[in-house]
Amino acid sequence: MKRLFPLFAILTAALLSFALYESLIVAPVDQLQGNVYRILYYHASSAWTAFILFGINFVASVVYLVRRNEKADVLAFVTAEVGVVFCTVVLVTGPLWARPVWGIWWTWDWRLTSTFVLWLIYVSYLLLRRFSSSGQTPVLAAALAVFGALDIPLVYFSIWFFRTQHPQPVIGDGGYMDPGMLHVLLLNWLAFSCLAFMVCWSRYNLEVLKRELEEAQALESLLETGGAR
Amino acid sequence: MTLTAHTSDVSASQNMAAPNQGTGNNFKSNRPLPPISGFRTTVASLVKDIRLEWRSKDAINSMLFFSLLVVVVFSFSFDPTAQESRRIAGGLIWVAFLFAAIVALNQTWAREMRNQVLDAYRVSPAPANSLFLSKAIGNFLFVLLLEAVMTPLFIMFYQLRALGPAWQLVPIAVLGTWAIVINGTFFASISLRTRSREIMLPLLLFPISIPALLAMVEGTTSILSGELTARFWIALLLAYDVVFTMASLLLFETVLHAE
Amino acid sequence: MEAAHLNSSAESIITVQGLIKQFGRFAALRGIDAEFAPGKLYAVLGDNGAGKTSLLRTLAGLSQPTRGNVTVFGSSDSSSIRHHIGYMAHPSLLYDEMSGMENLRFFAQLYGIQEEGPCVRAMEIVHLDPNLSRPAGQYSQGMRQRLSLARALVHGPELLLLDEPFSNVDARSAQEMVRLLAGLRDAGKTIFVVTHQAALLEKAADELLYMEVGRITRRAQNYTEATV
Numbered sequence: 001m002k003r004l005f006p007l008f009a010i011l012t013a014a015l016l017s018f019a020l021y022e023s024l025i026v027a028p029v030d031q032l033q034g035n036v037y038r039i040l041y042y043h044a045s046s047a048w049t050a051f052i053l054f055g056i057n058f059v060a061s062v063v064y065l066v067r068r069n070e071k072a073d074v075l076a077f078v079t080a081e082v083g084v085v086f087c088t089v090v091l092v093t094g095p096l097w098a099r100p101v102w103g104i105w106w107t108w109d110w111r112l113t114s115t116f117v118l119w120l121i122y123v124s125y126l127l128l129r130r131f132s133s134s135g136q137t138p139v140l141a142a143a144l145a146v147f148g149a150l151d152i153p154l155v156y157f158s159i160w161f162f163r164t165q166h167p168q169p170v171i172g173d174g175g176y177m178d179p180g181m182l183h184v185l186l187l188n189w190l191a192f193s194c195l196a197f198m199v200c201w202s203r204y205n206l207e208v209l210k211r212e213l214e215e216a217q218a219l220e221s222l223l224e225t226g227g228a229r
Numbered sequence: 230m231t232l233t234a235h236t237s238d239v240s241a242s243q244n245m246a247a248p249n250q251g252t253g254n255n256f257k258s259n260r261p262l263p264p265i266s267g268f269r270t271t272v273a274s275l276v277k278d279i280r281l282e283w284r285s286k287d288a289i290n291s292m293l294f295f296s297l298l299v300v301v302v303f304s305f306s307f308d309p310t311a312q313e314s315r316r317i318a319g320g321l322i323w324v325a326f327l328f329a330a331i332v333a334l335n336q337t338w339a340r341e342m343r344n345q346v347l348d349a350y351r352v353s354p355a356p357a358n359s360l361f362l363s364k365a366i367g368n369f370l371f372v373l374l375l376e377a378v379m380t381p382l383f384i385m386f387y388q389l390r391a392l393g394p395a396w397q398l399v400p401i402a403v404l405g406t407w408a409i410v411i412n413g414t415f416f417a418s419i420s421l422r423t424r425s426r427e428i429m430l431p432l433l434l435f436p437i438s439i440p441a442l443l444a445m446v447e448g449t450t451s452i453l454s455g456e457l458t459a460r461f462w463i464a465l466l467l468a469y470d471v472v473f474t475m476a477s478l479l480l481f482e483t484v485l486h487a488e
Numbered sequence: 489m490e491a492a493h494l495n496s497s498a499e500s501i502i503t504v505q506g507l508i509k510q511f512g513r514f515a516a517l518r519g520i521d522a523e524f525a526p527g528k529l530y531a532v533l534g535d536n537g538a539g540k541t542s543l544l545r546t547l548a549g550l551s552q553p554t555r556g557n558v559t560v561f562g563s564s565d566s567s568s569i570r571h572h573i574g575y576m577a578h579p580s581l582l583y584d585e586m587s588g589m590e591n592l593r594f595f596a597q598l599y600g601i602q603e604e605g606p607c608v609r610a611m612e613i614v615h616l617d618p619n620l621s622r623p624a625g626q627y628s629q630g631m632r633q634r635l636s637l638a639r640a641l642v643h644g645p646e647l648l649l650l651d652e653p654f655s656n657v658d659a660r661s662a663q664e665m666v667r668l669l670a671g672l673r674d675a676g677k678t679i680f681v682v683t684h685q686a687a688l689l690e691k692a693a694d695e696l697l698y699m700e701v702g703r704i705t706r707r708a709q710n711y712t713e714a715t716v
Contacts, residue, residue: 065483120436127432131423135511135554136487140419143480147412147437150472154440158465162443218515219508262571263600273597281585340583349581349639352548353598354570486567488551 005201012194019184019191027184039097040181045188046089047115049196053083054122054149061145064138073138074211076145077129078203080122082196087119110156110163117155121148270355274363281340282371288336292329292375297382299325304386314387319449322383323442327409330372331434334413335427337364342421357482365414365477372406392455401448401459404466408441409434411470415477418484441469501526501647501678502547506556509542509702516542518702520556526646529673531689532682534699540682541578543699544649547680548575560647571599574645578652580636584625588635589618592642599643610638613668615661629656637665641672648672648679654688666692 023041030037060076063069094112095105106112125148129141177185282288303321341347350360383389391398413434420429448462500523509517517539524530532540545551546558549566561569575581582591592607601607611618614634624635637653648669654662662685670692673679681689686696698706 065480117436117439120439124433124436128419128423128429131425131429133422133424133512135509136422136552139483139487140422143484144416144419144433146480147415147473147476150476151437151440154465154469154472158440158443161461161465162447214513215510215515218510218513219518263602265598265600269600269602270598273594277583277586277594281583284585344582344584345577345579346581346583348550348575348577348579349595350598351550352570352573352575353595354567354600355598486549486552488545 005198008194008201009198012191012198015191015194019188022184022187026180028178028180030181033101036097036100039093041185041188043090043093043097044185045192046086046093048189049192050083050086050090050118052193053079053086053196053200054118054152057083057122057145058149061142061149064142065146070138070211071208073142074204074207075200076138076142078200078207080125080145082200082203084119084122084126085199086192086196087115087122090115091119108163110159113163114156114159117159118152121151121155124148265354265356267356267359270359271363271366274360275367278337278340278363278367279370282367288333289371289374291336292332292371293378295332296325296329296375296379299328300379300382300386314389315392315453316450318383318387318389318453319446321387322380322449323405323445325379326372326376326406327438327442329375330368330406330409330413331431333368333371333375334410334417334434335430337368337414338417338421347421351486357485358478360485361414361418361477361481365411368410368414369407372410373403376402376406389453391453393452393459395452397452397459397463398449400463401445401452401466404463404470405441405445405448408445408466408469408473409438411474411477412437412441415473415481415484418481422487441466444469499526500524501561503559504547504556505558507543507546507553507558508555509539509546509551510554515554516702517546517553520702520704522697522704522707524678526678527673527676528694529669529679529689529692530681530695530697531686531693532680532697532699533684533686537701538699539702540699541651542702544575544651544680544682547647548573548649550575571643572646574640574643574648576636576640576648576650576653578655580624580632581639582624582632582636585623587621587623588616588627588638589620591624591635592639595639596642601643606642606644610642611635613641614638615664630658630661633657634661634665646677648677650680651682652684653681654683654685662688 019041023038027038027041029035057076057079060072060079064072064076091112094115098107099105125141125144128144129137132140299321303325338347341350413430416433416437417430420426420433423429444462444465448459448466451457451459451462502522502524504520504522507517507520508515520543532543534540542551546553547560549560549570557564560566561572563569583594586594588611589607592610593604596602596607608618614637616631616634616638624632627635633653633656637650640648640650650669653665653669657665666688669679669681673692673694681693683689689696694709696706696708697704698708
């Protein structure tokens with residue numbers, strides 16, 4: 001496994017470079033937006049990657065609740081963390097894209113809003129993990145993860161209805177995409193998923209090591225105080 | 230009368246089998262265990278909570294005062310003409326009630342943490358969900374009471390008059406209050422296990438409650454303005470309540486015994 | 489009858505294997521292996537932070553082991569044996585706003601006991617007046633401690649886990665409590681008492697457990713043997 005990691009890292013770097021080249025140079029220019037639209041390749045790919053990571057977080061949390069497998073908990077923690085990073089990218093690139101195209105930084109468009117709520121849910125998950133004082137943080141966190149995952153469909157559904165009920169400027173929901181663009185988008189998504197996988201992988205190993213160290217320290221610290229007496 | 234005499238008194242009266250009579254590995258006495266009814270423990274715990282609240286009136290007083298403050302402060306920030314207030318009253322009312330509910334939610338578990346009474350519950354065979362339901366129902370009643378007292382004030386201060394079907398406000402209030410309370414009770418029990426638990430509760434509760442809040446606010450506004458139907462929002466609240474009541478009942482025992 | 493239990497290790501009421509309890513960067517229990525026979529009074533002794541309370545909480549099923557196994561009454565699932573355990577903690581586990589009987593009546597209901605009888609008798613055992621209407625918050629420390637013991641006894645448990653039952657209790661009441669515990673032990677109950685005041689249990693205890701930094705370091709049959 002240890003040898004595989006550098007190999008995979010090189011592969012990911014190559015894929016990312018190729019995806020960058022494709023999205024900046026090969027992909028056609030958009031008729032309406034010009035070159036600005038290219039941020040789509042980062043915006044949408046990050047969003048899809050974040051969704052996948054949150055999905056894994058949910059599955060891992062359920063597995064942890066049922067089996068009490070510590071590895072599942074580490075996986076849930078790591079995917080939530082990396083997922084929040086990708087979700088943040090979505091929320092940052094969104095306004096960057098909106099400003100030149102729509103003339104505003106932020107609009108309470110239903111997709112932006114619900115992604116924002118999604119981000120809030122998983123930030124609160126990470127906050128809980130950080131502030132929990134009991135030895136059973138994983139259980140509490142897993143319960144919250146399940147609640148969060150159950151909430152997501154309700155969030156999307158309610159905000160979608162809210163926004164479609166009120167007349168809003170219809171923004172950029174063309175539906176049609178040039179096959180050349182779609183191909184580049186999928187390529188980018190693949191590259192981003194590989195990146196996310198790589199980060200999760202190393203973060204996973206780090207977290208496992210951290211916990212082993214913590215356990216060893218916990219046992220040792222008692223020995224020291226015992227010796228001092 | 231000596232102490233040992235008393236002891237045997239207890240043993241005899243509770244109809245315990247003679248000690249160490251059991252064979253093999255079983256040292257548990259063979260006396261029949263009294264059956265535990267989840268319903269009865271729920272009621273007992275609820276009655277106890279209401280009685281304690283009645284004696285101290287901590288939660289209900291601070292809730293009332295708090296939402297009264299919100300009403301007054303909000304009235305400074307805009308000029309409540311009838312037309313304007315109809316559009317924003319839904320948001321105002323529910324924000325006031327939500328913050329007031331947080332006060333009650335923090336109170337319920339704080340009471341169980343004093344003298345660590347919660348541990349007495351946790352070592353007992355009473356079902357965890359009885360405790361959860363009694364807390365949720367107790368909070369539900371407190372918040373409903375608060376709403377019943379505060380709503381006339383809101384109507385008076387902001388000159389509200391519903392242009393839509395006013396009776397629909399009732400299901401919105403009931404379902405919406407349950408939505409806040411069920412998740413609030415659950416997350417308050419989680420935040421018990423964290424540092425700075427009173428801050429943690431809103432941090433956990435608000436993001437998850439957004440669909441319910443949206444439904445309450447939008448539903449109320451639609452009814453007050455009479456422009457749109459609130460049916461969708463009532464249905465959404467119902468779905469939200471069902472989903473999270475089930476989830477809470479499934480997971481509460483796990484969370485309660487996490488130590 | 490007692491001897492039979494001593495000879496047969498298979499008949500231990502509690503089995504603890506490789507028990508470790510870790511709270512973040514601190515381990516309260518650091519590898520405990522022990523077996524305990526039924527019908528005995530165990531005194532658990534040790535300094536503050538030695539893990540006495542953590543051990544008691546794990547036996548009561550309040551705290552889940554980080555590693556290792558705890559079997560009580562032949563079951564490692566704490567939820568199935570709660571009927572048989574009486575637990576008294578350092579804090580009183582009582583509602584300050586309710587009177588003694590109100591407290592007991594409420595907690596008895598958690599064990600499925602609806603009648604008044606067991607509550608009254610539990611009050612009498614610990615020498616409290618069932619008719620006392622003062623809220624528990626206004627009791628003296630010693631009275632609160634006795635009420636707390638009554639709460640642990642109200643459902644007639646087979647295994648009693650008591651954390652510092654004698655703290656802040658005057659010498660005479662403490663002696664009475666010891667006699668009461670000895671009586672319960674003679675009636676076949678298994679009792680664990682965590683205490684600083686080892687001398688109090690000198691005569692009554694069947695075995696003394698010494699804990700140091702999260703481990704049981706010594707088990708002695710009597711006080712003199714332990715102090716030598």
